[in-house]
Amino acid sequence: MxxxxxxxxxxxxxxxxxxxxxxxxxxxxxxxxxxxxxxxxxxxxxxxxxxxxxxxxxxxxxxxxxxxxxxxxSHGENIGFGGFSLALTVLTEVEADRIFAALADGGQVQQPLAKTFWSPRFGILTDRFGISWMINVTADLSQ
CATH class of the missing domain: 3.30.720.100 (Signal recognition particle alu RNA binding heterodimer, srp9/1)
Structure with missing residues (x-):
């Protein structure tokens, strides 16, 4: 390796x-x-x-x-962000709420923040620049 x-x-x-x-x-x-x-x-x-x-x-x-x-x-290339998301992991629900709201401003929410079986808060959005984000709360940032 x-x-x-x-x-x-x-x-x-x-x-x-x-x-x-x-x-x-x-x-x-x-x-x-x-x-x-x-x-x-x-x-x-x-x-x-x-x-x-x-x-x-x-x-x-x-x-x-x-x-x-x-x-x-870019200067002339066809820009399009597709086929990936940047996954952002935070420690608290409060931080997830703050970040999700900030990134969603001018963007589009695909999946609102909600409790899931793996996290107290998880959501997906595309920000105003076309970048897809997955926001996740975990107590262990090494995951």
């Missing part, structure tokens, strides 16, 4: 900075690195970026709890 680290990389359609601020305010995310296209040591070829895109995010890393995610603005 070899050591490997899997980290989600999220591409936003020109709204990465807005998404990072949203996650900072709703999930207490910490932005560790933010690099704009204009800051690249190797500028993209002329015409490679849409006009005004030099101020968009070329690469960012941010942490939610102990998990590091990466993100950037």
């Amino acid at each position: 070899f050591n490997v680290l899997v980290q989600p990389y999220l591409f936003f359609d020109g709204c990465c900075e807005e998404a990072l601020e949203f996650y900072r305010s709703s999930l207490d995310a910490q932005v560790d690195l933010l690099l704009r296209y204009r800051d690249s040591p190797e500028p993209p070829p002329v015409g490679a970026l849409p006009p005004g895109f030099e101020n968009k995010i070329m690469h960012a890393t941010f942490r939610i709890g102990t998990t590091t995610l990466m993100a950037s603005d």
